[in-house]
Amino acid sequence: MNLSATDLCLTVDGVDHLKQVTATFVPGRLHTVIGRTMAGKTTLLRVLAGLQAVDSGALTREGADFLKTPVWRRDTAMVYQQFINYPHLNVFDNVAFPLKRAGLSRNEIRRRVTSSLARVGLADFERRKPSQLSGGQQQRVALARALARGTGILLLDEPLANLDYKLREQLRDEFRTLFSDQGDTVVIYTTTEPAEAMMLGDVVLVMHEGQILQIGSPQEVFERPATTTVASIINDPPMNIFTGRIESGQVTVAGFQATHVSAHLADLPDGVYQFGLRATDVSLASAGVEGEVTFVEISGSETFVHAAVGETTPFVIQIEGIHDVALGDLVKLRLRPERLFAFDKEGSLVQTPSYALAPVEGR
Structure with a gap:
């Protein structure tokens, strides 16, 4: 019943x-x-x-x-x-x-x-x-x-x-x-x-x-x-949420240089959005936006790096393996634009990444 x-x-x-x-x-x-x-x-x-x-x-x-x-x-x-x-x-x-x-x-x-x-x-x-x-x-x-x-x-x-x-x-x-x-x-x-x-x-x-x-x-x-609240609660670590802008076919997020809008965001009107990106979709690279490491946690076979971009945008990066990163290091961050979630200014979902949902085993 x-x-x-x-x-x-x-x-x-x-x-x-x-x-x-x-x-x-x-x-x-x-x-x-x-x-x-x-x-x-x-x-x-x-x-x-x-x-x-x-x-x-x-x-x-x-x-x-x-x-x-x-x-x-x-x-x-x-x-x-x-x-x-x-x-x-x-x-x-x-x-x-x-x-x-x-x-x-x-x-x-x-x-x-x-x-x-x-x-x-x-x-x-x-x-x-x-x-x-x-x-x-x-x-x-x-x-x-x-x-x-x-x-x-x-x-x-x-x-x-x-x-x-x-x-x-x-x-x-x-x-x-x-x-x-x-x-x-x-x-x-x-x-x-x-x-x-x-x-x-x-x-x-x-x-x-x-x-x-x-x-x-x-x-x-x-x-x-x-x-955005749901996105933070159901991801571990919480999804990175940051403010960005879509304008004239380009997207600028959290200090990253403007790039062409990923296909799944192409139909969104110009304006300010909140974007979400999982920790696994941010990586350390030789080129990208600069951030300062504020915390490092090694958990088994993974390393979690917390980095501040500018004065207002913290990022968490989840990387396989153990990496030699220390507090205060300046690192370059690379994100995957095709994995961006888009939310409106109030935090409601407006667009998700375009990858297909795979079936869950046993359901």
């Missing part, structure tokens, strides 16, 4: 936590809500779970008023960022706890607990206490407890945020498989990580300052970001 939110609004101490949030969540699809810290993601989940009231708006499930449905009747399970387990109970009893409260038979409890622990890879850990488990295993216990309930709505609030990088990568892969067969369950997963949102989500909702800015498939959101 679909879960539909319409114009949900919530203001606390003059700050908008939710602002006209409208979205429909469909069973059998994994919805990822991506946004920066304080975007309103957790507040949205709390409202859906019945833990937070709203000032106005509607929340319905198959036509029924969900806002008036008591928490205990909402058929909802929630997994939190900080995994919550009962330290005095073993793994089996942690997962079984809500089932016992619901009055299920001993055989049914055993069946559900055994099945859910097997699904999260903890079949051999029934008798261990949470203190005997790693952080990743403890989060799996919390997830197994939610799965065992067999609810119609499953809410996951940044469940991997407190785990180390390697473990997050491993569990992302497992989660994608785990949630692919949820059938009649509405699954909503919040994250601050673009890669996580794109990898897990069938539907991506981009949230910022209490508003949902865009809803679409991972490809649609990534390749056609509706605004």
Whole structure:
């Protein structure tokens, strides 16, 4: 059964936590809500779970008023960022706890607990206490407890945020498989990580300052970001955004010398635009606009170079390999004009690069 939110609004101490949030969540699809810290993601989940009231708006499930449905009747399970387990109970009893409260038979409890622990890879850990488990295993216990309930709505609030990088990568892969067969369950997963949102989500909702800015498939959101804010949120590092001008068949951006307008921008009228360029589409070269290196980060097999062009335009360049670049160095930057995104002065998308969208495997 679909879960539909319409114009949900919530203001606390003059700050908008939710602002006209409208979205429909469909069973059998994994919805990822991506946004920066304080975007309103957790507040949205709390409202859906019945833990937070709203000032106005509607929340319905198959036509029924969900806002008036008591928490205990909402058929909802929630997994939190900080995994919550009962330290005095073993793994089996942690997962079984809500089932016992619901009055299920001993055989049914055993069946559900055994099945859910097997699904999260903890079949051999029934008798261990949470203190005997790693952080990743403890989060799996919390997830197994939610799965065992067999609810119609499953809410996951940044469940991997407190785990180390390697473990997050491993569990992302497992989660994608785990949630692919949820059938009649509405699954909503919040994250601050673009890669996580794109990898897990069938539907991506981009949230910022209490508003949902865009809803679409991972490809649609990534390749056609509706605004400069969306473009920054769903790229890691954030997309480079800078002001430029198109005039008489030429484009000048961020101090770069005027060049012929790339084909995908040729039909745009002359004027001032905001342009976007991903960090992978800027490179260091022997010729180009000059910038001063302000920060260098080496991450595995990649180097991230931050360079200031003029007084107002910062760039981030993502380069394969390890490069000998130091703070204060003057470097030449080369951009790829055919990869420019064009936004109007208010930040709304007006044109995207013309390269074809490739199909996403497994979708």
